[in-house]
Amino acid sequence: MKISVVILTFNEGIHLQRCLDSAKSISNDIHVVDSFSTDNTSHIAKQNSVKFYQRKWENSHAKQLNWALATLPFEGDWILRMDADEYLTDELIEEMKIKLPHLDSDVNGVYLPLQRVFLGRHIKRGGANGVKIMRLFRPGKAYSQQKWMDERMVVPTGSTTTFKGAFVDENLNDISWWIAKHNQYATKEAIDLLSASFRNPDLRVQDDTLKRKTTEKVVYNKLPLFIRAFLYFFYRYFIQLGFLDGKEGFVWHFMQGWWYRTLVDVLLLEVRIKYGKDTEAIKTYFLKEHNIDF
Missing domain, CATH: 3.90.550.10 (Spore Coat Polysaccharide Biosynthesis Protein SpsA; Chain A)
Incomplete structure (x- = not known):
């Protein structure tokens, strides 16, 4: 084999x-x-x-x-x-x-x-x-x-x-690298959430594990901006006992579970303020400013 x-x-x-x-x-x-x-x-x-x-x-x-x-x-x-x-x-x-x-x-x-x-x-x-x-x-x-x-x-x-x-x-890079990388990720995550709001997810070819992951994303996407990032952090850090992982655990759950997802919501809010529900204008913005065609 x-x-x-x-x-x-x-x-x-x-x-x-x-x-x-x-x-x-x-x-x-x-x-x-x-x-x-x-x-x-x-x-x-x-x-x-x-x-x-x-x-x-x-x-x-x-x-x-x-x-x-x-x-x-x-x-x-x-x-x-x-x-x-x-x-x-x-x-x-x-x-x-x-x-x-x-x-x-x-x-x-x-x-x-x-x-x-x-x-x-x-x-x-x-x-x-x-x-x-x-x-x-x-x-x-x-x-x-x-x-x-x-x-x-x-x-x-x-x-x-x-x-x-x-x-x-x-990952062995320092925290400054991590922050810069997740700033880039936030733009892509915002695009995925916008794309999901434009269409229904196709679950037909997905096994149970992937289907559950997609469903969780759909539910998260329907929650109010900013509140969902806090709820996600609260669930991870307190309900799922993230606080037991010490200082490193706090940094991880705060940065990846709250800060990063709040940054995504800030980007979504900015797009909504500028372009409302004009999908073509939104697509043009991301193509021009971020070289991403979705």
């Missing part, structure tokens, strides 16, 4: 070696798709003798990933999608080696639990730990949702299963 790995990169020199070392523990068919990095990302990839490609970034993670899945010559029976700031736990590595060869032929995707490390601390509570994400799938059996943020893999046919072993998301 052979596993291929696909990793999208842009200026990931700080993370890539760690990611590749982890990927090599389960694969000798590793594909790195780079968006013309200006740091030492390409040097690290070539030093490790992985398959390295460069493709212009089209301002969409989904487009880049779907291009890779449709184009690259994967040799594996399964494809593992990794971000450069992620690595695999020993438990997951062992579980993949033992279980993958024995899965039923109708199983086309595997959900993997996420462990998040922030400011050096494993964030165990507040809904941050153990989130199931589709990351392992058979070639030709999965694609990425065409969303600007929080895109998920869709497995439209066959069944899916879940492994117990986790992968770890641990």
Whole structure:
């Protein structure tokens, strides 16, 4: 049973070696798709003798990933999608080696639990730990949702299963980088929420896990601006016991659960004040100011 790995990169020199070392523990068919990095990302990839490609970034993670899945010559029976700031736990590595060869032929995707490390601390509570994400799938059996943020893999046919072993998301950049990145994310998140308000979500090809995630987004989108960000933080930090993760946990839940989502709502309010419900004017604004065509 052979596993291929696909990793999208842009200026990931700080993370890539760690990611590749982890990927090599389960694969000798590793594909790195780079968006013309200006740091030492390409040097690290070539030093490790992985398959390295460069493709212009089209301002969409989904487009880049779907291009890779449709184009690259994967040799594996399964494809593992990794971000450069992620690595695999020993438990997951062992579980993949033992279980993958024995899965039923109708199983086309595997959900993997996420462990998040922030400011050096494993964030165990507040809904941050153990989130199931589709990351392992058979070639030709999965694609990425065409969303600007929080895109998920869709497995439209066959069944899916879940492994117990986790992968770890641990970004090593400083908090200033994190804030700048989430400022960019907020614009894309605002676009996704606006897009959702223009149309009904299609749940027909989604399994239960993805359907539940989409439904939660729909419910959140219907709540009042700003109040929903506070309620979300309150739920995560107090009801889901996020406060037990110490200072690092507070920073994570405050910044990612309240500050970030408040920033999204500020952007939505700004657009509503300027353009009301004029969808064409809204689309023109995001294309002109942010080079995003939705």
